[in-house]
Amino acid sequence: MIIDCHGHYTTAPKQLEEWRKRQIAELEDSKHAPTKGNLGISDDEIRASLEGAQLKLQRERGTDLTIFSPRAMGMSHHVGNETTSRHWSEHCNEMIHRVCALYPEKFVGVCQLPQSPGVPPANCIPELERCVKEFGFIGCNLNPDPSGGYWKEPPLTDKWWYPLYEKMVELEVPAMVHVSASCNPNFHGTGAHYINGDTTAFMQFITADLFKDFPTLKFVIPHGGGAVPYHWGRYRGLAQDMKRPPLAELVMNNVFFDTCVYHQPGIDLLLKVIPADNVLFASEMVGAVKGVDPETGFNYDDTKRYIDAIDWVSRADKEKIFQGNVKKVYPRFKPTGAKR
Amino acid sequence: MIIDCHGHYTTAPKQLEEWRKRQIAELEDSKHAPTKGNLGISDDEIRASLEGAQLKLQRERGTDLTIFSPRAMGMSHHVGNETTSRHWSEHCNEMIHRVCALYPEKFVGVCQLPQSPGVPPANCIPELERCVKEFGFIGCNLNPDPSGGYWKEPPLTDKWWYPLYEKMVELEVPAMVHVSASCNPNFHGTGAHYINGDTTAFMQFITADLFKDFPTLKFVIPHGGGAVPYHWGRYRGLAQDMKRPPLAELVMNNVFFDTCVYHQPGIDLLLKVIPADNVLFASEMVGAVKGVDPETGFNYDDTKRYIDAIDWVSRADKEKIFQGNVKKVYPRFKPTGAKR
Helix, strand or coil, X not given: CCEEEEEEECCCCHXXXXXXXXXXXXXXXXXXXXXXXXXXXXXXXXXXXXXCCHHHHHHHHCCCEEEEEECHHHXXXXXXXXXXXXXXXXXXXXXXXXXXXXXXXXXEECEECCCCCCCCHHHHHHHHHXXXXXXXXXXXXXXXXXXXXXXXXXXXXXXXXXXXXXXXXXXXXXXXXXXXXXXXXXXXXXXXXXXXHHHHHHHHHHHCCHHHHCCCCCEEECHHHCCCCCCHHHHHHHHHHCCCCCHHHHCCCCEEEECCCCCHHHHHHHHHHCCHHHEECCCCCCCCCCCEECCCCEECCCHHHHHHHCCCCCHHHHHHHHHHHHHHHCCCCCCCCCCC | CCEEEEEEECCCCHHHHHHHHHHHHXXXXXXXXXXXXXXXCCHHHHHHHHHCCHHHHHHHHCCCXXXXXXXXXXXXXXXXXXXXXXXXXXXXXXXXXXXXXXXXXXXXXXXXXXXXXXXXXXXXXXXXXXXXXXXXXXXXXXXCCCCCCCCCCCCCCCHHHHHHHHHHHHHCCXXXXXXXXXXXXXXXXXXXXXXXXXXXXXXXXXXXXXXXXXXXXXXXXXXXXXXXXXXXXXXXXXXXXXXXXXXXXXXXXXXXEECCCCCHHHHHHHHHHCCHHHEECCCXXXXXXXXXXXXXXXXXXXXXXXXXXXXXXXXXXXXXXXXXXXXXXXXXXXXXXXXX
């Protein structure tokens, strides 16, 4: 079984985006009381949005199941206030729930959190609990920068985040550390802000004792860990200079990297440097890079192909990467569908 | 001849740092008129600061010459105002000039710019001209984020920076894109802010037509190009999705990566992915990572060793990386010393 741990619902029916546009427009009107309302999306429209996209690509590429969450760029926690994010997150998560109910063999849910700049992460707990307990979701996406490129919240190792972590530990759900859209003109979203967010989070984890406080807390750092595996010697050396424990002991029971690296040499490096126990297969399709690589004739984001091409990773290690580690990182992942 | 294109004077005599501390303390006193004053550092003190450090490491590692600039973390352009940065940059650059005069075979100068948040980069031109014309410096370090981790200036492709670029082109000097200290608690300096700065700059260059406007403008992106080579497929794919020209045409006549990547697999990836024409040897010693890698028994930052260990890069390509490209990227580099 091949599990893709990182997919977003980037192809949702247009009513979702239209609802969001109305919500944002209404923020301008101070007399308007925000309401959640309805999306008016049918099951058939959901099916149509997936059949020619994620489901087609799963079939073509030979992946069985995607751990699926709302569009990352769409989270845009910097927009509006806490209520804005709450209504929007609820809609987005309900869409994921409907997808998973329609295709229980193909998708398992991960939720967007209703974060908002300056608002305590503890306020996200009700939505996290709803998604896990009512919808059967198995994780959440945590945005380390709800400001959208200005990095105004405390680091992820700060006690500011602890109440949310306590709940994550209690529920046995990991978080993927995933920024959203950048409203800072310096940072291209998928080309800079995403990758910087990954690198930043990892370095935060090195410098603090978060995992002493939460030994079972788990994070997935997407996009192949940002710059981290490429600079693995730098991170080992920085930890050493700071008299921190070796990385294996310091973070590697708690931090995992996905395989969203879109060329063979990058995947080769990732699998050479990071232990197979800490790598989870992912492609983030349909996502940041949609084209076909003229050097290979295949989609850049067809990451399974790169892993398949490697003959120096053992079958046992590939099994961990493709499915075994999922069961470790996402303890709530259960084989409920027919194929599982 | 082996040229290290990225070294900082991190071991300067203590009077330099003491002067800086006084300068910062005096910022508190609104009645104090800022003055440049003197450092009171002797030539012997400069010699002593280098003999057991950079010069010793050059000898041990077999590098002949370092392109040398003030300490990057020390630039801290976010401190004080334009006058603060001007006085401080002048002192730092004069120290580099003295180093180069004492050891003309071992060091060639690159200057710190007196940037200050919100101040037009054009105001750096007099100090750039002084360093190039009077001191014989061959490049500058350009900080894309003088705010120190809050990223408040326009992107490097904005016309805000153009007057400085015009002068760089006229003088035939490149810039190394190098951030300084982070005062944003989210970003560890050498572990996150540095690498993010590199990644961010590269993505800015992809999205704009800067090099159509300045076909001969050249940038070195340090620290192995941040996350870029590891995600080379992502960057090729993003450019393609955005209908931009291929990277070779779009940026590779103007953008170069150094080899400050502190482990063998990272250097392997860099040299596999990035054409030898775009890679310049560097170690950034004495710098961010000072320790010995227990996996190799050698310093993490002894990057020459990683390149030497590679047998699949041709002698001609290694010659480009170790010295040939320097002459292309830094046209003012001239063999003036005895060994040159």
